[in-house]
Amino acid sequence: MGVHLTLGPVLYNWPASMRRDFYFRIADEAPLDTVYVGEVVCAKRAPLFDSYWPEVIERLQAAGKTVVHASPILATGQEGRLRAMGARDFPLPVEANDVGAIGMLRGRPHYVGPFVNVYNPDTLAVLVRQGAVRVCLPVDVPHQALAVLAGAGAVEVSVFGRVPLSISARCYHARVHGLHKDSCRYVCEQDPDGLDVTTLDQEPLMAINGVQTLSHAAVNLVHVVADLVRMGVGAMRLWPQAVDMTAVAQVFRAVLKGREDAAAAWHRLRTLVPHLPFVDGFFHGVEGCTLVADHA
Amino acid sequence: MTTPALEVVAPAGTLAALRAAVEAGADAVYCGFRDATNARNFPGLNFSRDDLREGIAFAHGRGVRVFLAINTFPAATAPALWRQAVDDAARLGVDALILADIGLLDYASTRHPDVRRHLSVQASAATAEAITYYAEAFGVRRVVLPRVLAIPEITILTNAVTVETEVFAYGGLCVMAEGRCHLSSYVTGQSPNTHSVCSPASHVRYEQRAGRLVSRLGAFTINTFAPEESAGYPTLCKGRFKTRDRTGYLFEEPVSLNVIDLLPALKAAGVRAIKIEGRQRVGGPMWPRSRQPSATPWMPRPQGTPAGRTRWRT
Structure with a gap:
């Protein structure tokens, strides 16, 4: 079995038609093995896409993709919803993105997402014992630890996209617009890649996505894919951005198959994602905002 | 009971x-x-x-x-x-x-x-x-x-x-979910999860620029202060930043x-x-001189600290 290429859940509030068309194209054309679906950031957004999920999931599955329902990062009153989505209309395997979900899934096969703190083999072993079939590691695990963890269990690593850095009970999109979370008018829909945040010196630094804060830059580990494979990393995750994600997936697939070298892949991704700088600092155990590789 | x-x-x-x-x-x-x-x-x-x-x-x-x-x-x-x-x-x-x-x-x-x-x-x-x-x-x-x-x-x-x-x-x-925040390590390489510190002092600098005090964390400006303002410690979640629509404390006031x-x-x-909280505070919290019963309001309130707010909803 080769390395799985996966697509993380869409983190942003894309209009329903955009999100549906995105998934249809992913289903039909993107060389992905697993697609994580569901609204993981904001409970208020979740109902906006509910009526579209059945056809999206059916199309992804018909195309041979494993579809996994990702649970909310900050589970506030969504537990019933999680149960319903996982078990009712379209029985899907579930990825737990908080410890409460792990508690509910304990004893049966499930996935564990990158928002659960798994930094060492002891924790990984407990989760596997409780039914985890694959664990996507936190975004800041450096390569030395990745190597240890990949040798100890089935792990997934984020290799592309803006880096989710924090989650809060408060909505910063609403705050920026002078609105309350309860009457937010879904202003986050205006920013399909998140709202850019710069320092007072105009240096780009972060992106606001409702209650979530992400990096301004996108992680790109295409140049170390071979290292990750050698370590035994079983799956690599692409985070959806408002770019041609099918083409992004094709680049990573080409590198995994040895059809494209890392430098060429890096430059293709540079062209596909012109608006975001690339970083790899977390992988190297330094500031996440830095680029250690010299492909740029 | x-x-x-x-x-x-x-x-x-x-x-x-x-x-x-x-x-x-x-x-x-x-x-x-x-x-x-x-x-x-x-x-x-x-x-x-x-x-x-x-x-x-x-x-x-x-x-x-x-x-x-x-x-x-x-x-x-x-x-x-x-x-x-x-x-x-x-x-x-x-x-x-x-x-x-x-x-x-x-x-x-x-x-x-x-x-x-x-x-x-x-x-x-x-x-x-x-x-x-x-x-x-x-x-x-x-x-x-x-x-x-x-x-x-x-x-x-x-x-x-x-x-x-x-x-x-x-x-x-902390306004972000504790233990699930990588803001500090994104800018300094160190966070509570990975290095047991948030916004480590070794990465903090204060400098004067055009009559204002600038606080920096890693390579980034986190805030600037007029002479009459008291300068806060530069953590990302309590800094002043810009978006296309607004400049200010986008996440939390200090x-x-x-x-x-x-x-x-x-x-x-x-x-x-x-x-x-306060294992790291210099000299520890300010304790009263005599023993008092538990849970009485003997903790001093720092200036400028609003009382009784456990949450600022937005």
């Missing part, structure tokens, strides 16, 4: 601070070893094994309990440091371990089942389901709740779970948490203990 008094859990960054907290009337003190196993791993702070032995003897002699925070996530490359910390704490007779990592909770509950386990706020257990998991899987007896929860949420949670709850009463306010006015409500909510 009368509800028990709120227990006061006080910080001790040093042996002297532990003694002061015990003398000041704390019901329990919490501290950490002088290494990466605790989330306040600052230079010149924390306890050696001998310090802890001495501190426990002093506290127990006066009926005060000692909790040890081993509340960081063990590094994959050096797990022995954390296991040794758990073993040593158990051997020295701590009254509770404050833990955050699932693997370490598993280790402690297997190796030292009789040593009480509390769940650190770094585990970010904010739902009944999460707390129940830690209680059922690892026998956790008390959970420290995230700082952003408001009284109604604290009440619901406390009533929904079988374990004790402890809440922060005073100190810095305020602290102080729930003195809410103590009766916390007690009514069924909360078992209140926790004072």
Whole structure:
């Protein structure tokens, strides 16, 4: 079995038609093995896409993709919803993105997402014992630890996209617009890649996505894919951005198959994602905002 | 039935601070070893094994309990440091371990089942389901709740779970879910999860620029201050930034948490203990000179700190 290429859940509030068309194209054309679906950031957004999920999931599955329902990062009153989505209309395997979900899934096969703190083999072993079939590691695990963890269990690593850095009970999109979370008018829909945040010196630094804060830059580990494979990393995750994600997936697939070298892949991704700088600092155990590789 | 008094859990960054907290009337003190196993791993702070032995003897002699925070996530490359910390704490007779990592909770509950386990706020257990998991899987007896929860949420949670709850009463306010925040490491390479520090002082600089004081963290400007403003410490979540529509404190104003006015409500909510932050504060918190009963409002309120706000809703 080769390395799985996966697509993380869409983190942003894309209009329903955009999100549906995105998934249809992913289903039909993107060389992905697993697609994580569901609204993981904001409970208020979740109902906006509910009526579209059945056809999206059916199309992804018909195309041979494993579809996994990702649970909310900050589970506030969504537990019933999680149960319903996982078990009712379209029985899907579930990825737990908080410890409460792990508690509910304990004893049966499930996935564990990158928002659960798994930094060492002891924790990984407990989760596997409780039914985890694959664990996507936190975004800041450096390569030395990745190597240890990949040798100890089935792990997934984020290799592309803006880096989710924090989650809060408060909505910063609403705050920026002078609105309350309860009457937010879904202003986050205006920013399909998140709202850019710069320092007072105009240096780009972060992106606001409702209650979530992400990096301004996108992680790109295409140049170390071979290292990750050698370590035994079983799956690599692409985070959806408002770019041609099918083409992004094709680049990573080409590198995994040895059809494209890392430098060429890096430059293709540079062209596909012109608006975001690339970083790899977390992988190297330094500031996440830095680029250690010299492909740029 | 009368509800028990709120227990006061006080910080001790040093042996002297532990003694002061015990003398000041704390019901329990919490501290950490002088290494990466605790989330306040600052230079010149924390306890050696001998310090802890001495501190426990002093506290127990006066009926005060000692909790040890081993509340960081063990590094994959050096797990022995954390296991040794758990073993040593158990051997020295701590009254509770404050833990955050699932693997370490598993280790402690297997190796030292009789040593009480509390769940650190770094585990970010904010739902009944999460707390129940830690209680059922690892026998956790008390959970420290995230700082952003408001009284109604604290009440619901406390009533929904079988374990004790402890809440922060005073100190810095984390607006992001604790233990799930990588903002500090994105800019400095170090975070509570990976290096036991948030916004480390080694990466902080203040400089003068055009008549304003500029605070920087790593390579980035976090805030600038006019001469009459008091300069805050540059953490990302409390800095001033710009978006296309707005410039200012996009995440949080640089305020602290102080729930003195809410103590009766916390007690009514069924909360078992209140926790004072500040192991890293120079000289420790300001203790009164004489011993006072627990849970009375004897903590000074810093200037500019709004009272009784546990949450700023947006």
